[in-house]
Amino acid sequence: xxGTFLIIAILPALLFGQAxxxxxxxxxxxxxxxxxxxxxxxxxxxxxxxxxxxxxxxNGAFLQLESKDVFAPREEMPQGLTHEDIGIFSYDRERKxxxxxxxxxxxxxxxxxxxxxxxxxxxxxxxxxxxxxFPPGWRAKVQFEIFNDNEFVELYKLAPPxxxxxxxxxxxxxxxxx
Numbered sequence: 592x593x594g595t596f597l598i599i600a601i602l603p604a605l606l607f608g609q610a611x612x613x614x615x616x617x618x619x620x621x622x623x624x625x626x627x628x629x630x631x632x633x634x635x636x637x638x639x640x641x642x643x644x645x646x647x648x649x650n651g652a653f654l655q656l657e658s659k660d661v662f663a664p665r666e667e668m669p670q671g672l673t674h675e676d677i678g679i680f681s682y683d684r685e686r687k688x689x690x691x692x693x694x695x696x697x698x699x700x701x702x703x704x705x706x707x708x709x710x711x712x713x714x715x716x717x718x719x720x721x722x723x724x725f726p727p728g729w730r731a732k733v734q735f736e737i738f739n740d741n742e743f744v745e746l747y748k749l750a751p752p753x754x755x756x757x758x759x760x761x762x763x764x765x766x767x768x769x
Contacts, residue, residue: 634760728752
């Protein structure tokens with residue numbers, strides 16, 4: 592029985608290899624995100640604090656980004672507002688591209704595919720393929736603007752059906768674990 596379990600446990604690695612150990616480093620554009628981050632968040636002129644942490648999972652098979660934005664109480668939001676989401680990046684070997692799945696505390700599950708990667712990798716954008724528990728026809732985009740190894744901005748953009756993508760929230764983050 593022990594031998595069968597071992598074969599089942601290592602079979603995926605033998606057949607497919609680990610995403611982080613392939614000859615071409617599929618994670619190169621996103622490696623900057625590993626670590627702890629803090630900074631400011633804004634959404635519709637409401638200011639708050641942002642934290643996030645990036646880490647590899649399962650020996651580099653996935654990259655997780657866990658984020659939290661906290662907005663102080665205001666007249667229109669007496670309890671304040673806390674938004675949390677967990678993003679899981681994966682590499683789709685069949686399509687040869689990065690995919691992002693985000694799980695939001697409000698119950699939304701969004702799936703994105705890499706849309707663009709600027710020369711030099713200073714801007715990385717993911718466009719939605721599917722928005723679960725969201726009104727039909729809406730689109731979303733997640734964009735990372737990387738200034739250096741210790742600073743980046745994450746933009747979350749939304750568009751109604753037939754509308755243009757507009758910034759819904761923005762987080763400006765600096766590395767906490769320098």
